Amino acid sequence: MTSIKDVASHAGVSVATVSRVLNDHPAVRPDTRSRVLTAVTQLGYRPNAVARSLRTHQTRTLGLVISDVLNPFFTELARAVEDAARERGYSVIIGNADERAALQEHHVRTLLERRIDGLLVSPTDGGNAMIRDAAAAGTPMVFVDRWIRGLDVPVVHADGRGAVHDLVAHLHALGHRRLAIIGGPSETTTGDERVAAFRAALDAHGLPLPPEYTGQGDFQTESGRRETAAFLDLPEPPEVVFAADNLMALGAMDELRRRGLRVPHDIALAAFDDIPWFLHTDPPITAIAQPTGELGHRAVEALINLVEGRSAESVTLTARLVTRRSCGESEGKNR
Amino acid sequence: MTSIKDVASHAGVSVATVSRVLNDHPAVRPDTRSRVLTAVTQLGYRPNAVARSLRTHQTRTLGLVISDVLNPFFTELARAVEDAARERGYSVIIGNADERAALQEHHVRTLLERRIDGLLVSPTDGGNAMIRDAAAAGTPMVFVDRWIRGLDVPVVHADGRGAVHDLVAHLHALGHRRLAIIGGPSETTTGDERVAAFRAALDAHGLPLPPEYTGQGDFQTESGRRETAAFLDLPEPPEVVFAADNLMALGAMDELRRRGLRVPHDIALAAFDDIPWFLHTDPPITAIAQPTGELGHRAVEALINLVEGRSAESVTLTARLVTRRSCGESEGKNR
């Protein structure tokens, strides 16, 4: 591999001059500059970011640890994060935790060893020691979507309570009274806050949320299938299943289809997180849409503020209900 | 940030010894080892991978440049790649080219500057200078799914010709005679090979593939919509639309829905790439499934062989047809 030294000797200058040209420092004579530049292209020189990072103590790289790459919500988020970061001259390294705390820890550790400038996390668990230590040690960090309570780390997320309330109102108007929810792991904030919001909304309509109607999922497809099966095996099954994320909704559909049940005729279905496919499922799924792209952008903005020594605030956006046909035909309009 | 020096002085040994302990070199007395280890935990020391990489000339990192993160096929691939790499002690940095050659180049450049040990690429274009140079310069490289012709780089991909033939046979048996395809960009291998396979299969059934039935897409949703609209505006629209990837199939469905057409009653639809959602669309989509996970594993295996100085072979797996209802009800079995 050719190094800055090769370029220097090839151009007949010192390494300092080459470095100055590469970082376009003003104090370089135009002809020297062009001599260096031609040497660079002739040799096909490519600066070594590793050496540069060692010297400058910055990698211009952000780490992003997401809970599950196979979840379209997170890939959309990752894409927005990468876009926003690139615009500002940063790269992003993505770590997929696959909803497993151990894997999340693995990724956080490697990212920290690589000395990324800042960390964006959507935690899989409720209180990770490594994340806690890193935050305490002053690693620039921002939580996105989910967060860990009791840490002084900015959070960028969407508040779904209003939308959940709208959803319940919609369901109630359609005549549904027995509503069930498949929640996420209680260690995650999104896991229990969505259940809490659902319960509050039911409460406002004078509806109960009995324990047997609150399934305990893990945000993965299989748990959606399992909890739906449990609901259906109840002596009095619910009239509506609300899945707290899109993968569990997919699992729920699998189980409903397996049993030959028709949506919404036999049972209604709704999901948290809206994705393009929900428009094309049979039937199209009523969902709560988060402003995913903006979530990513704002998170990067906050993190880069932290990285560059400024302060950063938490950001709360709002999710909104997108009504389709999976809960029953009320208004004829479905997008 | 605490360095190996701090650990050394804290443990009362030299930096060389600390390094030996950390890389578990055998020649260290057990009590020295444990003294170092306690110093490490007490100080919360975390080795600096940047410095290590500079010194050892290896990053234990693979670069993966994919064409589009929002395409479930590629996220599934990325996930398999990361899994396989992690098992072997490598990390993966993903670059999303978003089907844009310029963005692909950006990512290849940054990855090369970071001195990744090897590069996995699913090229967006047909002949990138940077990729060509990197390959010529001996950067360990493997193409996956798509490739660039004329380069001596191993390719790991799935052959879809048999499955396309099966698909055409299936369509023919259902009575369809006017079949159209939305292909990918002709610069990509998958773009034109899928069209070629389709044409060959039609030929075998004595069916023509007129130019107006070969749409030119770019593997993105919007182009699927556009080309489908063009088909439908023809004086004699096709009876079947075959989309060369799942996103264009999504676009096609959007357009069909917009026009109030019913699948398969009014027009049939099939797609290359199978994804979980295709089971739940209205109707479930007949698709050609690639062994995505194995593609990722084999690609990593080949690349690591190259990285570690062994040789690597190209691998060709086979795709298979998954029949569902979107082309018409023939056999009662779907799934």
Added chain:
DNA sequence: GACCGTCGTGGTAACGATTACATCCGACAT
């Protein structure tokens, strides 16, 4: 008892960049 191999350890030179400081040189003012 001299010799030799091995083990455990320390010192230190790289790796490839950036950058503070030193140096040189020409121009300009006095």
Added chain:
DNA sequence: ATGTCGGATGTAATCGTTACCACGACGGTC
């Protein structure tokens, strides 16, 4: 003619590791 100033360039220290070499101690062999 001398001094000063500033622009252009070179020298060398430095970042945190690893790896090579050296060295002392110890045990075994003849």
